Amino acid sequence: MVTKQLKKIIKEPRSIKHHELTNDQEDLIQTIRSTTRKHNRNNVTRTQAYFDFYQKHPEIHWALLAHLVSRNAGWNMTDLKGEYLPFLLSRKEQDDFFAFLERGNWLIFQDAYPQLLLYEESKKRGTPLFHLLSFLEISKFMEPFWSQFWEKSTKEALTIALIINEQQYIEERVVQHKHYKDTVLDTILFKLQDIFEFNHILLPYMTPFQKKTKLVGGAVHHFSSVNERINLGKGLYDLLFSVQSRLKHTVDWAKDYPHTGSRHDFWPHLFNHIKETAPDEKHELTSNPCSLHPISPKIYSPQLTRVWKDFDHEKAVPDDWFKNKKMLHFVKKPVKMLKGDIQGTYCKAIEELESAASTKAFFHKRN
Incomplete structure (x- = not known):
């Protein structure tokens, strides 16, 4: 039982x-470190x-979920240089x-x-190599899940473990980091999510x-809540893999539309990666985005690569x-299913952004 193993290894000192x-x-x-660095250049x-x-390796469900969530991160990055947010x-x-x-x-x-x-290397060699996770500075939380997956193909358990692990991994390093709390979470992101419901995760198909x-x-x-981020991740996983026909259409869409960071990738009727309005003019919607x-x-x-340079980390x-049992309840906690009907909410957010940008542009011209 994985939870028994986890309770045991919490107490074990880790010696690498x-x-x-x-x-x-x-x-x-x-080789793994080098390959990771090569692909970790930018969001694209x-x-x-x-x-x-x-x-x-379609048995690794988390990789598809990560791909789609990472697309959303890229869209949020380019929004910062897009039509509306530069006014705000x-x-x-x-x-x-x-x-x-x-x-x-x-x-x-x-x-x-x-x-x-x-x-991937374990599959090639036909033998599990997960004892090497610690040498890659991966949390000891993950080894029992990878070992169980190798033996029993427990796809859902591995996916949920990866969701928990990655959200915990960024908790102290980003979300609770004083610099990001002061500059973003307690100011910019709070303002945007409070007014515009900014934190949408879109799964196109x-x-x-x-x-x-x-x-x-x-x-x-509440992005600053690790509990909410984990619950959302679990809900998105259920939403993505619960309807097989939609899952296939999502994968087909991802194949047909490689990620560029532009929202033109999913809605070319509404977005363009080339600016069509004059430099100082603000775009006005002529119809409901939906x-x-x-x-x-x-x-x-x-x-993305046209407006943001690669970042030196x-x-x-x-x-x-x-370090404690606090997160273990998420392993067994039932998934809170999402309704999934995000399209209308997202369209409303676009309209609100356009309206706010219009107001800001109007007062800027008057002054």
Whole structure:
């Protein structure tokens, strides 16, 4: 039983002695670190890496969920340089918010992707290598779940464990970090999510009979709450994998529309990665975004690599978050199912952003 193992290993001191590794194991760890760094350049590269991995190993459900959530992080990053938010946020606020989003996205990848690569290597060799997780500075929380998955193919348990682990991993390093609390969470993000319900996670899909992409998903209303983020992650996982036909359409959509960071990827009728309005003019909506009718001019939503340079990250401080039993209830806690009907809420948020940007632009011109 995994929970019994977890209760036992909490009390065990963790000793990592690299001299205990064979030359082959050392080489493997260095290869995994190097491959992770290569794909962790920016949101676009890491988002694609998740999807490429899922296509090779579809039994790892978390990789698809991570791909789609990472797409949303990229859309939030480019919104900061898009049609509306530059009217509402100063240049410094844009930079601070990007640094916050990028840091979380980077940290999760550099912790999770080595786990995926170690699993891939285990498959190649036909033997589990999860005892090497500690040498990759992965929380001891994860080893029992990977071992159980190897033996029993417990897909849901592994996915939930990865959701818990990654949200805990960024908790102290980003969410509760004083710098990000002061510059983003207690100021910018609070303002945006309070007024515009900013934290939407969209899962796009398109059926063969439709020409427009539909959206399902969920929202977190208190991003600073690790409990809420974990519950949302579990709900999104259930939403994504509970309807097999929609899952297939979601995967097909992801294949057909590689991630660029622009919202043009999912709604080209509404967004364009080329700015169609004059530099100092603010776009005005001519119809309800949810009508799915083409509008002109379109809302500017740039491609990520055109508006944000690759970010130079400080190395993550090695520290295992798993020090007490506090999070164990999430392993067994039932999933709170999401309704999934996010499309109307998201369209309302677009309209509210447009209205707020119009007001700000009007007063700016008067002054």
